[in-house]
Amino acid sequence: MSISEPRPTAVVAAPEVAVRARVGVTLHRAGGQHAELVTFSGLPDAAEHLAIVLGNPAPSVPLVRLHSECLTGDVLGSARCDCGPQLEESLRRIAADGGAVLYLRQEGRGIGLYNKLDAYLLQDGGADTFEANRLIGREADERGYGVAAAMLNALGMNRVRLLTNNPDKVAQLREYGIDVLDAVPTGVYRTAENARYLEAKALRQGHTITLGGTS
């Protein structure tokens, strides 16, 4: 094509997010309950986000958790954060109530594992969990939940109760058109090691965490 010719206008339809596969599994972390692992086509980013559908919500509104990946907490049981116990609680509660855990590949609040570990080094030098992100040139929290809204729509769950202490998850899902009826708080898994981390979430980002003791 010569330079003078008009460029053809590319009409690329935005891909629809749809369920790609549903795979049945028994999950020990959900108290031995049956779950369906659901994958998607057309997701707006390249990550392999997963839905874990549990129990039977009908006729009530499904209980949903947006769980951001935390390899150190979810897999290794690191005591620096509360992610491992929150994931286990979510799987068990949602198996009982009916709903889904969306396991979002947003390690380190969206900055990735290596950056999170760099931020941990700065935390060991005194920075809090949000300051440390900024000190390495990243936002305090880089997560967007548009992808979660698209997954929920594909699952037919556009009216939910959300299992979270994070008001930003509720606000963003509502902006993306999901009807969040209620924010249901998780337990607070406070230990000597993660106390500063939980305090920073409550005081700096408005998480609904009671800073009293363990529960």
Ligand SMILES: Nc1nc2c(ncn2[C@@H]2O[C@H](COP(=O)(O)OP(=O)(O)OP(=O)(O)O)[C@@H](O)[C@H]2O)c(=O)[nH]1
């Ligand atoms: N950058 C960074 N990310 C962290 C740190 N500790 C945990 N994370 C990540 O934070 C995410 C979990 O976010 P949290 O702030 O613990 O909780 P939340 O998801 O906002 O809120 P809840 O729904 O109430 O659990 C996971 O992706 C973790 O990998 C940290 O010190 N620095």
Ligand SMILES: [Zn+2]
């Ligand atoms: Zn964690």
